[in-house]
Amino acid sequence: MDRLKGKVAIVTGASSGFGRGIAMAYAAQGAKVVVSDIHEEPNKGGFERDAQLTTAAAIRKAGGEATYVQCDVTKQGDVANLVQETARVYGGLDVIVNNAGVYRAGKLAHEFGVEDLDTCFAVNVKGMWFGCQEAIKLFLRQGRGGNIVNIVSTAGLQGHPRQSVYNISKGAAANLTRCLAIEYGREKIRVNGICPTYAKTSLTRALFDDKDFDKAFTDVIPLKRWGEVEDIANLAIFLGSDESSYIHGDLIRIDGGETLCRFSV
Numbered sequence: 001m002d003r004l005k006g007k008v009a010i011v012t013g014a015s016s017g018f019g020r021g022i023a024m025a026y027a028a029q030g031a032k033v034v035v036s037d038i039h040e041e042p043n044k045g046g047f048e049r050d051a052q053l054t055t056a057a058a059i060r061k062a063g064g065e066a067t068y069v070q071c072d073v074t075k076q077g078d079v080a081n082l083v084q085e086t087a088r089v090y091g092g093l094d095v096i097v098n099n100a101g102v103y104r105a106g107k108l109a110h111e112f113g114v115e116d117l118d119t120c121f122a123v124n125v126k127g128m129w130f131g132c133q134e135a136i137k138l139f140l141r142q143g144r145g146g147n148i149v150n151i152v153s154t155a156g157l158q159g160h161p162r163q164s165v166y167n168i169s170k171g172a173a174a175n176l177t178r179c180l181a182i183e184y185g186r187e188k189i190r191v192n193g194i195c196p197t198y199a200k201t202s203l204t205r206a207l208f209d210d211k212d213f214d215k216a217f218t219d220v221i222p223l224k225r226w227g228e229v230e231d232i233a234n235l236a237i238f239l240g241s242d243e244s245s246y247i248h249g250d251l252i253r254i255d256g257g258e259t260l261c262r263f264s265v
């Protein structure tokens, strides 16, 4: 239970879904966690346990250490304040998990409006950029390295139909991860990405409830099931801990084999 003992971690978009699961898992492994999001309540329609509790309250109820800082990752000032507050409250920063993200789907490329494109880029690209940039500034000042875990997607590694605005934003997030790993490795700042396939959160609820989609999806997944928040949280613990100290610039698929093959057996 001590795999992150003594570490201070920020998780963005941590009120719901993966972010909430990662924040809770990090706290359970001994990290002091700064939970941040645009709103403190979990999204409606997700799969959260104890959804009446905020993430910070759920962590504290389980005996962990957490503070909530409101932050819209599309605003650089908010992200700078998030990092500053973390240093003020917990004395420094060891890990940032850039998780906040939005999804847009259901249209062919020529049908998407510019708002969908702008929203995906504002949150999934610019938001991740700001999170990396502000954390790196503090890591450099601290002079003891640091650790960045970016929540990307298998959508950043391949094409999918009817979600081009999302896929191109995640493609940018994947390449940002690679670029930063090249630039900051010598400063002992590790940068890695997690690439899940569809997993059960409020973001995918409508797809999960669509029986046709569910069948088509699980048919092509060799493990024949959706991802769970805990699957992603377990990988995030590993990447956030010193157990992964020589893993750098990687984009790790966590997809039940989705990206191996398009045909079911």
Ligand SMILES: NC(=O)c1ccc[n+]([C@@H]2O[C@H](COP(=O)([O-])OP(=O)(O)OC[C@H]3O[C@@H](n4cnc5c(N)ncnc54)[C@H](O)[C@@H]3O)[C@@H](O)[C@H]2O)c1
Residues within 6 Å of the ligand: 012, 013, 014, 015, 016, 017, 018, 019, 036, 037, 038, 039, 042, 043, 046, 071, 072, 073, 074, 099, 100, 101, 102, 103, 123, 127, 151, 152, 153, 154, 195, 196, 197, 198, 199, 200, 201, 202, 203, 204
């Ligand atoms: N669920 C999946 O199947 C799946 C698969 C691959 C990748 N992802 C990625 O995982 C990440 C988390 O997704 P999720 O499924 O947990 O979604 P979710 O909708 O359940 O949670 C996302 C959280 O991000 C927050 N958020 C949205 N915009 C924000 C902003 N501007 N600033 C701060 N917080 C903001 C939301 O309030 C919410 O709490 C996203 O980057 C998503 O693209 C999800």
